[in-house]
Amino acid sequence: MTEKKIVLPGDKLSTSEELLSGDGTFEEDGIIRSSQVGTYVVDNQNKRAKVKAVTSMPVLLKRGDIVLAEVRMMRSSMIIADVIHVIGSKRGISGDTNGTLRVSEISKGYVKDPSDAFSLGDIFRARVTQVKPSIQLETKDNEFGVIKGFCSKCRNSLIKKDNILECKNCGNKERRLTSNDFGTFDPNNL
Amino acid sequence: MESDIKLIDADGKRLDGRKIDELRKIKIEAGVLHRADGSCYLEWGGNKVVAAVYGPREAIPRHSQNPLKAIVRARYNMAAFSVEDRKRPGPDRRSREISKVTSEALEKIVLTDKFPRAAIDVNIEVLEAEAGTRCAGLTAAGVALADAGIPMTDIPVACAAGKIGSNDENGKKTGGHVVLDLGKREDNFGDADLPIAISPRTGEIILLQMDGHLTLEEFDQALTLAIKGCNIISEIQKDALLEKYQKGLEVD
Numbered sequence: 001m002t003e004k005k006i007v008l009p010g011d012k013l014s015t016s017e018e019l020l021s022g023d024g025t026f027e028e029d030g031i032i033r034s035s036q037v038g039t040y041v042v043d044n045q046n047k048r049a050k051v052k053a054v055t056s057m058p059v060l061l062k063r064g065d066i067v068l069a070e071v072r073m074m075r076s077s078m079i080i081a082d083v084i085h086v087i088g089s090k091r092g093i094s095g096d097t098n099g100t101l102r103v104s105e106i107s108k109g110y111v112k113d114p115s116d117a118f119s120l121g122d123i124f125r126a127r128v129t130q131v132k133p134s135i136q137l138e139t140k141d142n143e144f145g146v147i148k149g150f151c152s153k154c155r156n157s158l159i160k161k162d163n164i165l166e167c168k169n170c171g172n173k174e175r176r177l178t179s180n181d182f183g184t185f186d187p188n189n190l
Numbered sequence: 191m192e193s194d195i196k197l198i199d200a201d202g203k204r205l206d207g208r209k210i211d212e213l214r215k216i217k218i219e220a221g222v223l224h225r226a227d228g229s230c231y232l233e234w235g236g237n238k239v240v241a242a243v244y245g246p247r248e249a250i251p252r253h254s255q256n257p258l259k260a261i262v263r264a265r266y267n268m269a270a271f272s273v274e275d276r277k278r279p280g281p282d283r284r285s286r287e288i289s290k291v292t293s294e295a296l297e298k299i300v301l302t303d304k305f306p307r308a309a310i311d312v313n314i315e316v317l318e319a320e321a322g323t324r325c326a327g328l329t330a331a332g333v334a335l336a337d338a339g340i341p342m343t344d345i346p347v348a349c350a351a352g353k354i355g356s357n358d359e360n361g362k363k364t365g366g367h368v369v370l371d372l373g374k375r376e377d378n379f380g381d382a383d384l385p386i387a388i389s390p391r392t393g394e395i396i397l398l399q400m401d402g403h404l405t406l407e408e409f410d411q412a413l414t415l416a417i418k419g420c421n422i423i424s425e426i427q428k429d430a431l432l433e434k435y436q437k438g439l440e441v442d
Contacts, residue, residue: 006435008428009336010344010391026301026343035301035341037431054435055339056227058246058305091227094246094305 007034007051014042014049024051058094059086061135065128068147069099069137071118078102079114081124083135099135101126107177108140117177121155123148125179145179159183195379198355198367206373213349213371213419218330218430220337228338230430232330235373236320241330242313243338249309260305264292264312266327272319288324295348295387295396296331301341310340321377322350328387328397333427337434345427346396348387349419351412353404354380368404368411370419384412390424393417 007013013025014032021027022043024036034040038053061067066087073080079101083093106117117139118124124146130136139145149158151167151174158165158174160183165174176182198204208214214235223229226242233239249255266288270279281289296312312334314327325348332346354376356366369376372383382402388395404412 006432008345008431009342010389024341026341028343033343035343036339037336037435053339055337057339058227092245092247094308095248096307097248 004039006037006054007040008037009033009035013040013051019047019049022046022048022050024053025049056091059089059091060095061086061093061097061128061131063128063131066143067099067126067128067137069101069124069126071120071122071124074115074118074120076113079106079118081126081137083128083137084123087125096135099126099128099137101137101139105129105136105138105140111177116175118146119149119152119174119176121150122146122176139177142180145177145182147179147182147185149174149176149178149182195375196355197376197380198369202367204354204369204373205375208371208373210367211370211415211418213422214373216423216426218333218426220333220430220434226334226338228334228336228340230330230333230337232326232333234322234326234329235371236318237316237323237326238318239323239326239330240315240317241327241334242315243331243334243340244311244313245338246305246308246310246340249307254309255307258306259302260300260308260310262293262297262300262302262310262312264289264296264314264331266292266314266316266324268316268319268323272316288327291397291399292324292328292331292387295328295346296335298394298396299332299342299344299346299389300335301343304341310335321372321374322385324348324399325350325385325387329423329427333430336431344389344391345424345431346387347390347420347424347427348385348397349416349423350383350385351416351419352376352380352384353382353402353408353412356381366408368408368415370415382408382412384409384416386413386416386420388417388420390421 011034016030021032026035032049034051036051036053038051041050067083068085069081069083081099083097083099126137126139153172154170156169217233219231222231228243230241312331316323328348352372382404384400387397
């Protein structure tokens with residue numbers, strides 16, 4: 001296998017007559033240069049010069065990302081949540097993290113009120129359906145939904161019993177849209 | 191009095207045996223901290239510096255955000271045990287100034303418009319100090335930023351030049367010498383110190399400070415010398431990054 005050469009920030013890759021500036025590159029005075037430590041790749045189909053980073057990269061949300069989010073606000077027609085982690089990444093999120101989850105995107109069935117499925121402070125898994133102009137989430141699948149819930153009376157964590165959630169402290173029973181791995185999720189093993 | 195110390199001898203040899211245009215020994219290692227997004231450990235003569243980069247992440251407090259670009263927040267800190275007499279911990283006038291000038295230098299070379307409203311935190315921790323820590327810190331920060339995958343136009347590098355030996359051991363005035371990379375005693379008892387940081391590809395100066403007095407000719411001489419030093423260190427920085435990442439590529 002041929003040894004790939006690493007380019008460093010500022011290294012000249014190509015010219016703007018030849019190619020377009022793609023990911024990991026920038027253009028300066030008609031010259032395309034690397035902005036990252038990585039390997040130089042030419043995307044011949046789109047005529048783009050790219051640098052495939054060998055370092056870890058800042059995490060930006062994309063459409064289709066599976067994320068963990070925390071419920072910050074409950075409205076009658078939507079939930080406002082803070083995206084806290086992108087599954088499969090090891091870094092925090094760069095950029096906006098304020099997501100919204102509309103009632104119609106909660107479940108394949110009909111949900112009248114978001115408070116039937118979520119409660120304030122819950123951690124849930126969701127998919128990103130839109131990033132610009134605002135982050136939109138959906139939870140229409142078995143793997144999506146609450147992975148950790150908290151009792152609305154005493155804030156202790158809820159335990160799944162049959163199809164209902166029960167507070168281990170006060171015995172309060174609550175209903176949530178749970179993911180298929182509710183309660184078994186280990187945050188140390190992201 | 192110790193200020194009459196002879197900093198340079200007749201052959202042009204300095205206290206530690208270096209020549210006029212010789213740097214101290216530099217060792218750079220990229221990616222040393224596991225919890226940081228990017229990091230670097232640097233030894234420069236008797237200086238030992240760790241730099242860690244976090245982010246880009248949401249800038250807090252929110253009024254510090256810029257809706258068009260990211261802000262770079264460098265924090266230079268000297269450990270209490272970094273100098274001979276214990277340094278009172280926490281930010282002081284000096285470290286706040288250095289934090290400010292390094293932030294501004296780094297902001298020049300980071301492509302900040304890719305991360306609006308975000309902050310890139312660069313923590314520079316001086317573990318052992320022996321003159322020239324701001325240059326060492328900025329040089330380490332440059333490598334740490336590259337290690338964190340933050341888009342940049344170049345890897346910034348810093349180096350100092352200065353003037354020593356205009357007082358001989360009898361306290362008589364002589365011409366003095368413009369030298370590269372001042373050591374601790376040269377910094378304390380020398381006549382001037384000129385730390386600069388450049389973008390080595392373009393030669394653009396991103397930081398320039400001066401302590402002491404230099405004539406216009408001496409200044410030009412010192413600036414040329416410092417830029418020469420920067421270019422040497424720039425190669426060491428690049429080698430450190432290649433060393434870390436070339437290995438990973440050969441495996442697959």
